[in-house]
Amino acid sequence: MNTSHYTWLFIIITILTIVISFILIKPFITAALTAIVLSYIFYPFYTRLENIIKNKALRSLVLLLIIFSIVLAVAFPIINLLVNESVTLYHSANNADITRISDYFSGIAGENIDLNFYYRDAVNKISNNALTSLSDFIFTIPHKGISLFIIIFMMYYLFKDGDYIVTKFEENLPLRKSHREVIIEKFNQVMYATIYGIIVTSVIQGILGTMGLFIFKVNSPIIWGLVMTIAAMFPYFGTSVVWVPASLIKIFNGDMFNGFGLLLYGIFIIGLIDNVLKPKLISHKTQLHPIIILLGVIGGLKLFGFVGLILGPVLLSTLVALIEIYNYELKSGD
Numbered sequence: 001m002n003t004s005h006y007t008w009l010f011i012i013i014t015i016l017t018i019v020i021s022f023i024l025i026k027p028f029i030t031a032a033l034t035a036i037v038l039s040y041i042f043y044p045f046y047t048r049l050e051n052i053i054k055n056k057a058l059r060s061l062v063l064l065l066i067i068f069s070i071v072l073a074v075a076f077p078i079i080n081l082l083v084n085e086s087v088t089l090y091h092s093a094n095n096a097d098i099t100r101i102s103d104y105f106s107g108i109a110g111e112n113i114d115l116n117f118y119y120r121d122a123v124n125k126i127s128n129n130a131l132t133s134l135s136d137f138i139f140t141i142p143h144k145g146i147s148l149f150i151i152i153f154m155m156y157y158l159f160k161d162g163d164y165i166v167t168k169f170e171e172n173l174p175l176r177k178s179h180r181e182v183i184i185e186k187f188n189q190v191m192y193a194t195i196y197g198i199i200v201t202s203v204i205q206g207i208l209g210t211m212g213l214f215i216f217k218v219n220s221p222i223i224w225g226l227v228m229t230i231a232a233m234f235p236y237f238g239t240s241v242v243w244v245p246a247s248l249i250k251i252f253n254g255d256m257f258n259g260f261g262l263l264l265y266g267i268f269i270i271g272l273i274d275n276v277l278k279p280k281l282i283s284h285k286t287q288l289h290p291i292i293i294l295l296g297v298i299g300g301l302k303l304f305g306f307v308g309l310i311l312g313p314v315l316l317s318t319l320v321a322l323i324e325i326y327n328y329e330l331k332s333g334d
Contacts, residue, residue, distance in 0.1 A: 031147035034307040035154035039162065040191055042067060046159045060159035064152060078227055081220070088249065179325050183318060190288070190317040194297075194310045202232035205239050205273050212270065216262040217255075218246045228270075233309060234301070239270050292316050 025032065046063050053059040158165065173180045206229025213221035224246070228239040243266035250259030293313050300312020 027143075028147060028150050030304050030307065031150040032154060033304055033311055034147075035151045035158060037191075037307050037310050038067075038151070039155050039158035041195060042155075043159065043162060046162075056160045060156050063159060064156060068152075074226075077223070078230070081223055081227070175325070182325065183321055186317055186321040187314060190314045191310060194293075194313045198233050198309060201273060202229050205229065205232040205270055208273065209239050209243060209266075209270050212243065212262060212265045213246065216246075216250070216258040216265065218250075218258075218262070234306070240266060243270060288313070288317055288320065292320070 042063065046059060049059050049063060053062060170180055170184060173183065175183065206225050209228035209232075210221050210225025213224055218224060224242050228242045231237070231241050232239050243262055247259050247263040247266065250256075250262065253259075296313035296316040297309055298312070300308030300310070300315070302308065304311050
């Protein structure tokens with residue numbers, strides 16, 4: 001067998017290995033990427049702990065315990081509150097009588113319109129969909145448990161051996177040293193800016209949301225403000241998961257002023273922050289166009305879930321950097 005045959009055999013074996021490896025890890029790619037992003041976010045805390053805990057393994061373990069203790073301490077009260085308020089919303093919606101609204105629209109249309117029928121049908125469909133989603137979530141708990149184990153396991157070693165892993169990754173990038181530095185710098189820049197943009201806008205929305213809940217007399221405004229701060233990190237629904245149900249409960253209970261007031265406040269004050277401020281903050285830090293940021297955030301969320309909020313812009317920025325490197329090399333070769 002000559003040299004060319006050996007080369008082709010090596011290429012075929014390499015491609016097959018890559019394909020099989022991808023199939024092997026595909027179910028847990030999101031978990032692995034989540035571990036990488038979370039490790040990147042909390043790595044500065046890991047380095048600061050070095051002054052207190054010298055042993056790397058113990059330091060990694062302590063930081064993981066701190067992170068997950070805080071998550072659990074925040075998550076359980078919020079979940080309990082969401083469950084209770086969801087039940088309240090369901091009962092308020094189910095017992096609501098919209099006969100007056102139906103009569104009003106019937107008078108305008110000049111014919112009898114039974115909005116109560118369509119309303120009840122909509123409430124039942126939403127309830128059924130919620131129960132279906134809950135049952136689907138319960139069936140995925142074993143898979144989510146495995147994913148959580150992978151996240152914790154990877155984070156432990158990413159903290160402990162982070163410097164070594166990053167160095168090896170840089171060395172094995174098939175690019176010139178100067179180009180590797182550009183890619184790594186762009187990666188760090190966009191990661192930092194995306195995290196910064198998401199956190200800042202989420203905090204601003206949480207503060208404005210809490211103010212709105214106070215103004216329009218919603219119960220437990222501080223706790224719900226905290227929920228809005230967390231929910232603001234997600235596009236599509238974001239903070240609306242709080243102020244829309246709160247508005248509807250007010251309206252169903254006959255408090256039209258506070259109900260519609262909160263609804264308008266949410267649309268024109270809280271909602272616009274996410275659509276205007278977040279892309280501006282991120283693009284200003286990264287020098288990327290807001291369109292690229294928006295597509296990265298939405299596309300990343302759809303592809304990778306929550307972690308895609310950060311990975312989407314990072315991947316698109318990396319693509320931009322690679323195109324710039326290619327153009328530079330092309331011009332240098334002329």
